Amino acid sequence: MTARFAPGDPVRVRPGAKPGHVRTPDYLKGKAGEVERVLGAFPNPEDLAYGLSGKPERVLYKVGFSQRSLWPDYEGPAEEQLYADVFEHWLEPGGEV
Amino acid sequence: MSGTHDMGGEPAGPIDKKGHEPEDWERLADAINAALGKKGIQTTDEHRRAIESLPDYRDLAYYERWASATERLLVEKGILTSVEIDEKAAEIHHRWENA
Amino acid sequence: MSHDHDHETNFGSATSPLAARVRAMEALLIEKGLVTEAEIQDNVAYMDSRSPVNGARLVARAWADEGFRARLLSDGKAAAIELGIDAVASPELVVVENTPDVHNLIVCTLCSCYPRNVLGRPPDWYKSFEYRSRAVREPRAVMREFGFEPPGDTRVAVHDSTADVRYMVLPIRPPGTGGLDESELADLVTRDCLIGVDVPRAPSAAQA
Numbered sequence: 001m002t003a004r005f006a007p008g009d010p011v012r013v014r015p016g017a018k019p020g021h022v023r024t025p026d027y028l029k030g031k032a033g034e035v036e037r038v039l040g041a042f043p044n045p046e047d048l049a050y051g052l053s054g055k056p057e058r059v060l061y062k063v064g065f066s067q068r069s070l071w072p073d074y075e076g077p078a079e080e081q082l083y084a085d086v087f088e089h090w091l092e093p094g095g096e097v
Numbered sequence: 098m099s100g101t102h103d104m105g106g107e108p109a110g111p112i113d114k115k116g117h118e119p120e121d122w123e124r125l126a127d128a129i130n131a132a133l134g135k136k137g138i139q140t141t142d143e144h145r146r147a148i149e150s151l152p153d154y155r156d157l158a159y160y161e162r163w164a165s166a167t168e169r170l171l172v173e174k175g176i177l178t179s180v181e182i183d184e185k186a187a188e189i190h191h192r193w194e195n196a
Numbered sequence: 197m198s199h200d201h202d203h204e205t206n207f208g209s210a211t212s213p214l215a216a217r218v219r220a221m222e223a224l225l226i227e228k229g230l231v232t233e234a235e236i237q238d239n240v241a242y243m244d245s246r247s248p249v250n251g252a253r254l255v256a257r258a259w260a261d262e263g264f265r266a267r268l269l270s271d272g273k274a275a276a277i278e279l280g281i282d283a284v285a286s287p288e289l290v291v292v293e294n295t296p297d298v299h300n301l302i303v304c305t306l307c308s309c310y311p312r313n314v315l316g317r318p319p320d321w322y323k324s325f326e327y328r329s330r331a332v333r334e335p336r337a338v339m340r341e342f343g344f345e346p347p348g349d350t351r352v353a354v355h356d357s358t359a360d361v362r363y364m365v366l367p368i369r370p371p372g373t374g375g376l377d378e379s380e381l382a383d384l385v386t387r388d389c390l391i392g393v394d395v396p397r398a399p400s401a402a403q404a
Binding site: 107124128132133161165186189190194 | 210211212213214215216217218219220221222223224225228230231235236237239240242243244285303305306307308317319320321323324325326327328329330332333338341342356
């Protein structure tokens with residue numbers, strides 16, 4: 001498993017729709033976050049969903065996002081984070097968090 | 098815009114905290130799904146995809162979605178035909194009504 | 197499309213048309229030799245035997261044993277197996293620890309991912325469209341609905357289990373529980389505490 005990103009790396013979730021079964025929720029599309037943890041490599045659910053093998057496996061990351069960057073009306077303090085598990089092919093480098 | 102299942106952040110009302118004990122048919126739907134997974138007949142993601150594709154997703158309860166999706170997948174894979182499920186279900190329903 | 201529905205608690209009877217279709221699938225799969233009756237029953241029995249008590253045992257052991265706490269946080273599934281919980285078939289389990297600085301809340305917005313192999317079937321409210329929609333955007337309002345508000349400066353961290361990992365919360369051991377043994381500690385840990393909409397309380401506080 002070769003992980004493209006490491007904990008602490010700034011990342012951005014790819015914007016835009018993709019047909020079929022995806023595990024990246026809409027509310028994160030285009031949002032900037034930071035890699036919290038590398039969770040491992042897993043068969044790609046987007047292919048598994050259609051009876052394919054899901055190989056090659058894709059690296060899955062736990063990514064942290066500022067809640068206020070996701071929801072302008074967020075109630076809690078500025079430091080609060082939301083974490084979600086995002087596959088590598090949904091992430092691109094950089095973007096100010 | 099994603100599918101109807103992708104609801105994170107949508108405005109919604111209060112959470113209903115009362116629950117119900119799973120009924121026998123729900124426990125059975127759960128077990129069929131698990132058995133098909135262990136046998137390699139379906140994957141979790143195939144089942145999720147079938148659930149997300151249900152046109153009446155928002156009108157169905159959880160295990161109604163599960164059971165409907167399993168049925169759809171089995172037909173899609175050519176393992177069961179919808180006619181044989183119809184016929185077997187009618188037979189079972191008839192037996193219940195005359196029990 | 198409305199969230200105004202009450203299906204999870206408003207089912208038809210055990211002899212509804214859908215129940216008949218589920219029975220029909222079972223019968224046909226068995227007739228065709230794809231699964232056996234025994235395999236189906238084993239899966240029913242396995243899931244019936246899963247319960248939040250397993251999670252409470254993990255938490256109580258972690259409170260009582262620092263080494264176990266470290267193992268639970270580094271590999272939740274291995275720690276569950278170590279405690280004799282049959283979680284071999286489980287996806288990876290990541291346990292997130294509450295501290296005075298951070299309170300964790302678990303949700304799955306896309307379906308209803310839940311550590312079923314440890315905690316059993318998820319509660320109806322966890323699967324509800326309302327919880328799935330709101331927990332990511334207004335976690336504090338959601339927790340208030342459960343009668344819980346994180347103290348003072350504690351930050352809230354929401355975990356949306358979108359993929360191949362399942363999550364469980366390791367709550368803070370309540371003050372005033374120094375004299376309790378592991379089984380008494382486990383009694384303080386409810387399912388809601390393991391999801392993060394509540395926290396354990398010392399017995400006297402719970403009665404107050």
